[in-house]
Amino acid sequence: MALEVKNLTFSYARNPSRKRRDFSPVFAVNDFSAVFERGKITAVMGPNGCGKTTLSKLLVGILKPLRGGVFLDGENLSGRRLAEIGKQIGLVAQQPDRQLFCTSVSDEMEFGLKCLELDSAEIEARKARYLEYFDLERYAETFPFELSTGEKQRLVIAAVIAMKPAYLILDEPTSALDRGRKAALGALLRGLASDEHTGVVLFSHDESFTARYADGVIKMEEGQTG
């Protein structure tokens, strides 16, 4: 049981750093292969612009690969709708602002849970649990865009984790968190991996965080395994 990436290759239409008329392909992800197992935390690390965010988008199907594929427990994800993939693979992307679309923190937590068609008691239980864990209870009726960056990041993480996906992809999840909240997130991820058998893929620059919590590290350089 794993999320497997085979010879994944992706290129944006044009490299913005090049001249306007240069249409030669530049591979953001180039022949990348890896296996992300369930029950483990795998960190993907690399310098800026090496293709980490592109890879995270490829893993959930936001971007379509030029070559290769993503296999969820052996099944190719190409052709599956994002809404189907999202029920099994949760993505916490880098910018929290783009992942908040409701008028209150409480609604934001419920959004995904309602889409999973859970009963109201279960929705309330999960919402209360994760709002409390991420110290967001007092903001339940607050407009999410009024929160600080760190609080927004915690809210997005809470909303995605509450859906209990089989795999969880987090792109720079600690960028706006203080030391205490990083530790709380790390402990939660460890718990998810060991107790719920969730496969966690962590895209991060935070070496101390990944060294402490990740079971394995994949180095990435210029779109390839380094």
Add this chain to the structure above:
Amino acid sequence: MTGGASNHVKSGGLRSIDPRPKLMLMVSASTACMLTGNIPHIAGILCVLILTLVVGGADMLVVLGRIRALLLLIAALFVIQTIFAGMDGLLLAAVLSLRLLVVVLAAAILLEGEIRDYLLALVQMKLPYELAFAVIVGLHFLPILRDEAVNIYCYMQLRGKDFKKLGIAKKLRAYSGLCLPILAGALRRAYETSIAMDLRGFRAMPGRTSMRRLSMRGTDVILTIFYPVIFIALGFIFVR
């Protein structure tokens, strides 16, 4: 000069025209189609715009690709208005759709040029530099807003919202949910950009000069006069 201009128009044609006739085209076409409710008149304006693109050497396939999403939106608005207003609403829906098409095509013509030239043109037209700069910055942000809308749409689906399974009413309600983060993001970005610009000395000096000046050639002057005149003439021909 570099800028946000397209590169599918051959040198010459629309690209070689001064920005001011294009701005005049945009203003006169949108004003004319808003003032008239006459379908042949608006269709005539639309024909002038299409002719301008074709004669100006624009690659129509690229232009259509660029405005495809807006065309679909206009078509959807036409259908929705016709459904809810019945046959009585058909004429109204046609007028509304044609007006929107005119605005979209006029904007497409405006895109056939260097963005920074528009800034120079607006300043030379005595528009305060701050305002002209704000307009140009706003234009630069449009593609970013589009990308953000696509991203948010993806993230909504990843949180389980299956747009394909929704009925029309629920789908429209779900799409309206996209507006909130885009609007909130745009407001926040405008606020943060203005602060960043002030902190980097924008408006710190009393005036700003430019090495380059745009000069209108004979063709540019003729075109600047031609567009409002032809739109008014079309009005006289069709509206009686």
